[in-house]
Amino acid sequence: MALLTLEGISKSYVTAAGPFPALKRVSLAIAPGEFVAIMGPSGSGKSTFMNILGCLDRPDEGHYRLDGRSVEALDKDALAEVRNSFIGFVFQGFNLLPRMSLEDNVALPLVYRGLGREARRAQARDMLAKVGLEGYAASLPNRISGGQQQRVAIARALVNRPRLILADEPTGNLDSHTSAEVMRVFEALNGEGITIVLVTHEADIAAFARRQVRFLDGEIVEDGTTPRREEALC
Amino acid sequence: MLGAMLHEAWQAMGANRLRTLLTMLGMVIGVGAVVLMMAIGQGAQYAVAQTISSMGSNIFVVLSGYTSVGGVRSGGGSAPTLNVADAEAIAELEGIDTVAPVHWGSVQMVHGANNWNAWVQGTTPAYLDARSWPLAEGNAFTDSDVRAATRVALLGKTTAENLFGVESPVGKTFRIGQAPFVVLGVMAPKGQNLEGRDQDDLVVMPLTTAQRKVFGTAFQGSVRQILVKASSAEAMPALEKSIEALLRQRHRLREGADNDFTLRNLTAVADTAAETTRVMSMLLGAIASVSLVVGGIGIMNIMLVSVTERTREIGIRMAIGARQRDILLQFLLEAIIISVFGCLIGLALGVGGALLVGHLTKTTVVISGSAALAAFAVAAGVGVFFGYYPAHKAAQLDPIEALRYQ
Numbered sequence: 197m198a199l200l201t202l203e204g205i206s207k208s209y210v211t212a213a214g215p216f217p218a219l220k221r222v223s224l225a226i227a228p229g230e231f232v233a234i235m236g237p238s239g240s241g242k243s244t245f246m247n248i249l250g251c252l253d254r255p256d257e258g259h260y261r262l263d264g265r266s267v268e269a270l271d272k273d274a275l276a277e278v279r280n281s282f283i284g285f286v287f288q289g290f291n292l293l294p295r296m297s298l299e300d301n302v303a304l305p306l307v308y309r310g311l312g313r314e315a316r317r318a319q320a321r322d323m324l325a326k327v328g329l330e331g332y333a334a335s336l337p338n339r340i341s342g343g344q345q346q347r348v349a350i351a352r353a354l355v356n357r358p359r360l361i362l363a364d365e366p367t368g369n370l371d372s373h374t375s376a377e378v379m380r381v382f383e384a385l386n387g388e389g390i391t392i393v394l395v396t397h398e399a400d401i402a403a404f405a406r407r408q409v410r411f412l413d414g415e416i417v418e419d420g421t422t423p424r425r426e427e428a429l430c
Numbered sequence: 431m432l433g434a435m436l437h438e439a440w441q442a443m444g445a446n447r448l449r450t451l452l453t454m455l456g457m458v459i460g461v462g463a464v465v466l467m468m469a470i471g472q473g474a475q476y477a478v479a480q481t482i483s484s485m486g487s488n489i490f491v492v493l494s495g496y497t498s499v500g501g502v503r504s505g506g507g508s509a510p511t512l513n514v515a516d517a518e519a520i521a522e523l524e525g526i527d528t529v530a531p532v533h534w535g536s537v538q539m540v541h542g543a544n545n546w547n548a549w550v551q552g553t554t555p556a557y558l559d560a561r562s563w564p565l566a567e568g569n570a571f572t573d574s575d576v577r578a579a580t581r582v583a584l585l586g587k588t589t590a591e592n593l594f595g596v597e598s599p600v601g602k603t604f605r606i607g608q609a610p611f612v613v614l615g616v617m618a619p620k621g622q623n624l625e626g627r628d629q630d631d632l633v634v635m636p637l638t639t640a641q642r643k644v645f646g647t648a649f650q651g652s653v654r655q656i657l658v659k660a661s662s663a664e665a666m667p668a669l670e671k672s673i674e675a676l677l678r679q680r681h682r683l684r685e686g687a688d689n690d691f692t693l694r695n696l697t698a699v700a701d702t703a704a705e706t707t708r709v710m711s712m713l714l715g716a717i718a719s720v721s722l723v724v725g726g727i728g729i730m731n732i733m734l735v736s737v738t739e740r741t742r743e744i745g746i747r748m749a750i751g752a753r754q755r756d757i758l759l760q761f762l763l764e765a766i767i768i769s770v771f772g773c774l775i776g777l778a779l780g781v782g783g784a785l786l787v788g789h790l791t792k793t794t795v796v797i798s799g800s801a802a803l804a805a806f807a808v809a810a811g812v813g814v815f816f817g818y819y820p821a822h823k824a825a826q827l828d829p830i831e832a833l834r835y836q
């Protein structure tokens with residue numbers, strides 16, 4: 197059974213020139229454990245699509261089922277809970293809270309889940325260790341590099357052990373070396389069975405994924421499975 | 431959860447310390463002003479209440495002398511139109527507790543090297559009763575002293591101190607002219623009256639002694655004043671009418687003629703004074719409350735700025751699972767913390783200010799715990815009231831819009 201299915205999803209934005217269709221009847225199904233790269237030129241609707249996937253935005257039309265549940269039927273609190281526990285977000289701009297220590301940043305989703313202080317601490321430190329930043333718990337975000345910040349953001353996305361990770365151009369602000377580091381983290385997570393959907397317009401980043409979905413002008417124009425990079429190299 | 435949010439609110443406030451302090455200042459001034467004004471107002475009320483209770487309750491004073499046209503009282507007590515028989519007749523009326531005729535004047539008193547000009551009240555033992563005036567030491571004179579016109583006296587505290595210094599005057603003598611008087615007792619201190627005169631600067635002696643041996647009045651038995659204590663507050667209106675009717679009849683005043691006496695209801699005067707101070711302290715409180723509201727609006731203003739500035743942060747929080755009520759609570763907590771801290775500081779400054787004012791002006795200030803508690807509750811209320819709108823605005827943000835905000 198699919199982890200998520202979208203059928204006939206449409207979304208338009210209200211602009212000065214009238215409604216602008218950003219997504220036109222898009223359908224897609226993703227199975228548990230998949231690693232999907234969403235590709236396409238700028239303005240093709242990738243972010244719009246990711247926001248709907250992540251229950252941050254609602255489509256104008258179409259049906260979205262996530263883990264067997266109809267997302268249209270969920271109220272705001274239920275959507276917040278899905279974002280909190282079922283999905284982990286990684287953004288292009290890292291989106292860490294600048295005033296908080298890295299540990300507090302990573303622990304924030306646990307606050308909204310209602311966990312106690314000690315449990316939050318322990319789990320946040322675990323996650324920081326998992327992304328290779330165990331020594332940085334008390335640092336502030338602006339004290340570390342972009343690649344490290346993105347790894348903290350991944351730790352935050354992981355801290356509630358979500359089944360789905362959504363990443364919108366997570367390497368967009370990183371150089372190729374740190375990009376590769378971050379991608380290896382995603383790869384490892386996928387290896388643990390976490391489903392990953394990742395937007396990129398770089399082919400070598402997309403190559404980490406087994407499936408590539410290509411958007412153009414609000415429509416899916418290509419949906420192909422390629423062998424994993426290592427396998428391709430063999 | 432709440433612990434984490436308090437911690438975050440603390441961090442958020444610490445991130446912009448100057449702004450937080452300036453916002454707090456509004457609350458500090460508001461609460462400080464309310465506490466200070468309440469302390470001064472309640473102090474005034476307390477002082478008036480003290481004075482009123484020192485007058486004795488349910489008291490009429492009948493003064494001898496004509497009331498001039500238009501109700502303006504002139505020279506009350508100057509012309510001798512009242513006498514002891516009037517007092518005795520009033521004592522027979524319905525609703526009377528006690529009646530004390532008073533003849534007064536000022537005299538020069540001497541004890542050793544000390545001279546003192548004091549106010550003499552010649553009266554009956556009922557006087558102390560009517561004015562609810564206990565003795566600090568010694569004993570009162572009796573009816574037989576009044577009958578025999580003995581040279582005995584009770585001293586007010588001020589008079590006693592000025593004439594005898596620190597030593598106890600009881601059993602000692604002082605002189606008026608060449609005549610020696612024995613001090614029987616010292617009266618308990620009462621402080622100032624409503625007009626600000628020291629009530630403890632007086633000598634109380636038997637009426638007859640004052641009439642015959644101190645002032646030597648030309649009219650036998652005439653008195654300047656009759657003190658009347660009603661049996662209850664309810665009896666006063668009827669008693670006022672019956673005293674007036676009785677005295678008009680006894681003085682054979684024709685219909686339409688002015689009273690040759692003045693009847694004053696001291697309780698009514700006291701009530702007016704009490705009401706005046708009550709209204710004054712309410713006004714002070716109301717004016718101070720305005721600054722509390724202004725402080726609240728300051729909090730709202732800053733919280734709105736803060737919500738706008740932190741729109742992106744709100745978006746991030748929503749993206750990782752904050753519910754609307756989590757965001758609401760976060761901003762509400764910040765507003766409440768600011769107002770509660772502002773309130774605590776304001777409370778301290780207000781109490782300090784009140785004590786300083788009391789010390790500098792030598793007036794009574796009353797710092798009541800309930801007023802402080804009320805100020806605290808109001809401050810928390812102001813925090814919730816003025817913090818709610820910005821917090822609600824934050825909670826209603828659309829996550830996508832908020833995340834896109836630069």
Ligand SMILES: Nc1ncnc2c1ncn2[C@@H]1O[C@H](COP(=O)(O)OP(=O)(O)O)[C@@H](O)[C@H]1O
Pocket residue numbers: 209210211216218236237238239240241242243244245
């Ligand atoms: N809030 C918005 N208001 C109006 N137009 C928007 C808005 N967000 C995105 N768009 C437009 O929708 C299209 C798709 O945007 P987006 O999903 O961000 O594309 P991508 O992520 O692939 O670059 C673009 O043309 C963009 O200009």
Ligand SMILES: [Mg+2]
Pocket residue numbers: 242243244
């Ligand atoms: Mg985009």
